[in-house]
Amino acid sequence: MSTATKVATITVTINGQTTQVPKGTRIIQAAQQLGIEIPTFCYHPRMRPNAACRICTVEVVKPMNKMFMACSTELMDGMEVLTDSERTLKDRQTNLDLLLTQHPLDCPVCDKGGECKLQDYSVKYGSLENPFATQRKDFPEDIRSVALDFNSNRCVLCGACIQICGDIQMVDAIGFSKRGFITVVGAPMGEALDCEFCGQCMDVCPVGAITSRFAKYKYRPWQETTTLTTCTYCGCGCQYDLRTVDGEISRVTPVEGVGPGQGSLCVRGHFGYHFMDDPRRLTRPLVRRGDKLVETTWDEALTEAARGLARAKAGGANRVAGIAGGRMTNEEIYLFSRLVRDVLGSPHLDSSLRYGAINGVTVMQQALGVTGMMNSFDDLRRADSILLVGCDITQEAPICGLAVKEAIKKGEKPVLVADSMKTEIMKLGAARLVYAPGTEVALIKGLVKAVVDEGLIDADVAAKYPRAVEAIRAELSGTYKEIETPTGLSKADIVAVARQFASARRAVILAGPRVTGGLKGKSAMAMLVDLAFLTGALTTPGAGVNAITMENNELGLALLGAAPELLPGGRGWSDATARAQVAEAWNCTLPEHAGDTMMDMFEAMREGQINAALISGTDPVGRTPAGAKVAESLRALDCLVVADLFLTETAKCADVVFPVRSYAEMDGTFTNMEGRVQEIHSAMKAPGKSRPGVEVWSNLARALDHPLEYASAAEVRAEAARLAPQLATLGVPNGASAGVSVPTLEAWLQGGYLQTMNHRYDLPAKLNEASEHNFRLYLGELLYHSGSMSTYNWGLMKINAANELLINPREGRKLGIRDGDRVTVTSQLGSAVVVARADSQVMPGTLFFPRHSVNAEMRNLVQVVVGSQEEGAVPLSCLERVTLARVAASAEAGASA
Amino acid sequence: MGLIKTVFMTELLMGLKIVFMQMFKPYCTLQYPHVKHPIPDGYRGLMSLLRYEDGSERCVGCSLCEAACPSNCIKVVSDEVPGQPLVRYAREYYLDISRCVFCGFCTEACPVDALAMTKVYEASVYDRRELMFDKRKLYALGEQFLEDGKAYLVAHGMDDGTLYPREGLGDNRYAFPPVDTAHGGEQPEQIGLTREALEVEEIR
Numbered sequence A: 001m002s003t004a005t006k007v008a009t010i011t012v013t014i015n016g017q018t019t020q021v022p023k024g025t026r027i028i029q030a031a032q033q034l035g036i037e038i039p040t041f042c043y044h045p046r047m048r049p050n051a052a053c054r055i056c057t058v059e060v061v062k063p064m065n066k067m068f069m070a071c072s073t074e075l076m077d078g079m080e081v082l083t084d085s086e087r088t089l090k091d092r093q094t095n096l097d098l099l100l101t102q103h104p105l106d107c108p109v110c111d112k113g114g115e116c117k118l119q120d121y122s123v124k125y126g127s128l129e130n131p132f133a134t135q136r137k138d139f140p141e142d143i144r145s146v147a148l149d150f151n152s153n154r155c156v157l158c159g160a161c162i163q164i165c166g167d168i169q170m171v172d173a174i175g176f177s178k179r180g181f182i183t184v185v186g187a188p189m190g191e192a193l194d195c196e197f198c199g200q201c202m203d204v205c206p207v208g209a210i211t212s213r214f215a216k217y218k219y220r221p222w223q224e225t226t227t228l229t230t231c232t233y234c235g236c237g238c239q240y241d242l243r244t245v246d247g248e249i250s251r252v253t254p255v256e257g258v259g260p261g262q263g264s265l266c267v268r269g270h271f272g273y274h275f276m277d278d279p280r281r282l283t284r285p286l287v288r289r290g291d292k293l294v295e296t297t298w299d300e301a302l303t304e305a306a307r308g309l310a311r312a313k314a315g316g317a318n319r320v321a322g323i324a325g326g327r328m329t330n331e332e333i334y335l336f337s338r339l340v341r342d343v344l345g346s347p348h349l350d351s352s353l354r355y356g357a358i359n360g361v362t363v364m365q366q367a368l369g370v371t372g373m374m375n376s377f378d379d380l381r382r383a384d385s386i387l388l389v390g391c392d393i394t395q396e397a398p399i400c401g402l403a404v405k406e407a408i409k410k411g412e413k414p415v416l417v418a419d420s421m422k423t424e425i426m427k428l429g430a431a432r433l434v435y436a437p438g439t440e441v442a443l444i445k446g447l448v449k450a451v452v453d454e455g456l457i458d459a460d461v462a463a464k465y466p467r468a469v470e471a472i473r474a475e476l477s478g479t480y481k482e483i484e485t486p487t488g489l490s491k492a493d494i495v496a497v498a499r500q501f502a503s504a505r506r507a508v509i510l511a512g513p514r515v516t517g518g519l520k521g522k523s524a525m526a527m528l529v530d531l532a533f534l535t536g537a538l539t540t541p542g543a544g545v546n547a548i549t550m551e552n553n554e555l556g557l558a559l560l561g562a563a564p565e566l567l568p569g570g571r572g573w574s575d576a577t578a579r580a581q582v583a584e585a586w587n588c589t590l591p592e593h594a595g596d597t598m599m600d601m602f603e604a605m606r607e608g609q610i611n612a613a614l615i616s617g618t619d620p621v622g623r624t625p626a627g628a629k630v631a632e633s634l635r636a637l638d639c640l641v642v643a644d645l646f647l648t649e650t651a652k653c654a655d656v657v658f659p660v661r662s663y664a665e666m667d668g669t670f671t672n673m674e675g676r677v678q679e680i681h682s683a684m685k686a687p688g689k690s691r692p693g694v695e696v697w698s699n700l701a702r703a704l705d706h707p708l709e710y711a712s713a714a715e716v717r718a719e720a721a722r723l724a725p726q727l728a729t730l731g732v733p734n735g736a737s738a739g740v741s742v743p744t745l746e747a748w749l750q751g752g753y754l755q756t757m758n759h760r761y762d763l764p765a766k767l768n769e770a771s772e773h774n775f776r777l778y779l780g781e782l783l784y785h786s787g788s789m790s791t792y793n794w795g796l797m798k799i800n801a802a803n804e805l806l807i808n809p810r811e812g813r814k815l816g817i818r819d820g821d822r823v824t825v826t827s828q829l830g831s832a833v834v835v836a837r838a839d840s841q842v843m844p845g846t847l848f849f850p851r852h853s854v855n856a857e858m859r860n861l862v863q864v865v866v867g868s869q870e871e872g873a874v875p876l877s878c879l880e881r882v883t884l885a886r887v888a889a890s891a892e893a894g895a896s897a
Numbered sequence B: 001m002g003l004i005k006t007v008f009m010t011e012l013l014m015g016l017k018i019v020f021m022q023m024f025k026p027y028c029t030l031q032y033p034h035v036k037h038p039i040p041d042g043y044r045g046l047m048s049l050l051r052y053e054d055g056s057e058r059c060v061g062c063s064l065c066e067a068a069c070p071s072n073c074i075k076v077v078s079d080e081v082p083g084q085p086l087v088r089y090a091r092e093y094y095l096d097i098s099r100c101v102f103c104g105f106c107t108e109a110c111p112v113d114a115l116a117m118t119k120v121y122e123a124s125v126y127d128r129r130e131l132m133f134d135k136r137k138l139y140a141l142g143e144q145f146l147e148d149g150k151a152y153l154v155a156h157g158m159d160d161g162t163l164y165p166r167e168g169l170g171d172n173r174y175a176f177p178p179v180d181t182a183h184g185g186e187q188p189e190q191i192g193l194t195r196e197a198l199e200v201e202e203i204r
Helices: A027-033 A086-100 A117-125 A160-168 A200-204 A267-271 A298-314 A330-343 A358-368 A377-382 A398-409 A424-428 A440-453 A459-464 A466-475 A481-487 A491-503 A521-534 A554-559 A576-586 A598-606 A630-635 A693-703 A713-723 A745-755 A794-799 A809-814 A891-896 B002-008 B010-023 B064-068 B105-109 B135-144 B146-155
Strands: A009-014 A017-022 A057-062 A066-069 A080-082 A148-150 A175-177 A184-186 A210-212 A225-230 A239-245 A248-254 A286-289 A292-295 A320-324 A349-351 A385-389 A415-419 A432-434 A507-511 A544-547 A612-616 A639-644 A656-659 A668-671 A677-680 A775-780 A804-807 A822-827 A830-838 A846-850 A882-889 B047-049 B074-080 B088-096 B115-117
Touching (some): A009 A027, A017 A027, A057 A086, A066 A086, A086 A117, A148 A184, A160 A200, A160 A398, A200 A210, A248 A267, A267 A398, A267 A794, A286 A298, A298 A612, A298 A656, A320 A330, A320 A598, A330 A349, A330 A554, A330 A576, A330 A612, A330 A668, A330 A693, A358 A554, A377 A507, A385 A440, A385 A491, A398 A415, A398 A424, A415 A424, A415 A491, A440 A466, A440 A481, A440 A491, A440 A521, A459 A466, A466 A521, A481 A491, A554 A668, A576 A713, A598 A630, A639 A693, A809 A830, B002 B010, B047 B135, B105 B115, B115 B146, B135 B146
Parallel strands (some): A320 A349, A320 A612, A385 A415, A385 A507, A415 A432, A612 A639, A775 A846, A804 A830
Antiparallel strands (some): A148 A210, A175 A184, A225 A239, A239 A248, A286 A292, A668 A677, A775 A882, A804 A846, A822 A882, B047 B115, B074 B088
């Protein structure tokens, strides 16, 4: 926080204890600091006081003798408060008595029973005889929604649920309806609740009025064991309590004020806990016998894997490849990369970072020496302006989205959104730039051009670094026409956004997967760094430029060097000192030339130059379109070893499959997008004979006669931390205190900068526009799914099966497509039949389909474009997300209607 | 004197006098197991689960008995009745009688009079595993010794003999939705133990 405004302190007395608090502190906050409990239903530390439940009344004796609401009354200097006086207790008792005239007393069958505030307060402060006549409510419980049940009989009408939905989640899905004794909470007009099901209303409900459908009657709070662990669904890395009963997961609850989310969870975090005990989990190792994979013992599977890998290794240099996944722990990634690079002696190591934020991560590293985000979520909360480019933050990183939403609340519409859909955040933000899908590079160029042309360059930057500013200016000689045509935006719009962004003091840029994972993603990211540089965001504390990572440990992959161009510690492979350091630590030699990237590996496999591969925690076959020919490549291998939780499409191609454990069944750490290293803990029974990844790779190394033995995951981390010091810190963004030497902005501006300048501002070639394909199919992120594990959750699949094609409502009407109709989507590569639904977020001429859908037909409509080498060291191999498709009402839909 | 006593075996006769006197007094030894003591109503014997009069399960699976149990011998696995949304029941109920200390706290914790103790105290078996009572056996016991259970609850002041009815007890006692046996509830059934086998046998 800014230190300039000094807040005056005042002296107050609560229950005889005198304390000093900053002015503006409310009674309940001061009491909590002193360890004095004041009962409350509606007070929440992250929300404005609501003062609805009236249970927190306390007696103020000085300066006036009166009853006050502790949650909403700000303390005055010299105030004296009594929270346990006779008068206070009597008021409290009366309030409880009044609540209990209505409350149904069904505690034995209420899921809140045992952790219910009303229950606790009744025991502590309630009376034995209720003097009031009872008037029990008898509303039927609303179980129409997929995830949340509303029992209005139990409701104490404190309004906390409505407030969190409106103020923090900013969705406004629920509200009070009716008046007086029959007031109920629910979706408007008595409809069934159909929101994004973040479940936060359930968390703040002090009684059992809102309960989870998925955990219904499955637990009692006192039976549960709680384990603080880290969510695995996106890069946010929220901390939550995983609750288990007898080793089986019962539910997930947030922990107030802990972790990046500060106690907020999204739908995936809250309800995505069903994949761990899914019956489809692999329980025993599998080996290939002919066409079939048969169950076997660990000894046999390890021997067979080791034999196959050793055979390939003996066959020639660099004939083994390794692909790691972003849901492995840091420890697993480290050991996996050591296994591939040291034990198997191959530089061909890549990871799911390749189809993720590799461009964002490498550009940030080269430019600023930061692995991960430059700003923390706290910086976002305090930002004066946030520019979101190609980033549907509420879907891609929902909790980071909450930080952005908090910045929005500061007023003056500080969030600027550029996207190819009318995203949720766009509806809340100020300036919107809706560009044609796939034209991010042109848009960003436009923004940089606007900053340069309109004289919006930060004065300090222009004075200090004239050479760099001139170099950028020289690249922007083109006209606005070349930006307006592809993006479909006008110059005025772009300039307005650039002006607004440049004028903000703490300005933050968030680049989404469509920037980093698009064509020319590296250039696009570098241009955003330029934009931040020119507007002074790189030199202002609390401001900066950031790339969002999608998978939960994508940054761990970068930090531990699970990409051919990276080394542990997030340093580049081209860095000879770093390479020597790693080689010394591992007692091996590392070749000068970096290994192949994933797409090159697949080609080498088809051509027989790579004969064996290790794949862990990712499913390249299931994630790439058939056009990428990944399955063919993998089948061409002599030996493919896959470690995963389920028999994925990739695992089906394997010769040996190892069943590994999920995050809930082992210890380790994950690195979130801010660079926070956070622990996970074993909380539940692991299925069958599955082993933690760390153990598997250690066992495999032993089977390859190169023992890598560790007593625990922590020991692996200790070793990894010698090469990647960031790992030694826990819970701090960017490994802030790790003593990592960060190359400064100056280092980048001296030379490093100009090396990649060439062609940075060239626009990519236009998409192949076949005339009959008049829609752009756009595979994007969905809040409910993150691809790797979410589709194995029956709960999440019930909320959203990720199998609907979204179409602009007006165009849908024009084509006669109603919600739920089956439609045929055709591209140059084939056609697929899916269910369509109209959604106003989708722009005309665009179709949206979830990227993580299990529907392979739709995925196969998309072409794979492997990026060219034009950008220096990194050949891009991102999946093209935009193709052209045609929609026609399906014949069979007409028949059924 | 001593010699006379020795010759005429007076000590023996004095002893026999007691014997002969006792021969004409009534018995006080009970020929267990052929003859058994009457058991008072409040006796805390084997645990049983009770049903409503229409045969539906009383237990709502609230696990309060489990929480009250000092020897941790009860395990309740609660769930929603399949096909009956919002009705809670004990999908599984285990009571390890070998660990039970017969304190009766569980019956006091029960909000629906589903638990009651019977007068059965003969729990010895040849296989210890039989001492792990499951839901089926507990309900069968309740079925058989319903009168014992009712009497137990009355004797301990937990009930007035009518048992907690399905429709609740007025304003301040919640009417728990009944578990429909057609869905997930157990059908009433008998187990091997019969009342007759436990009847007092007369001495021949």
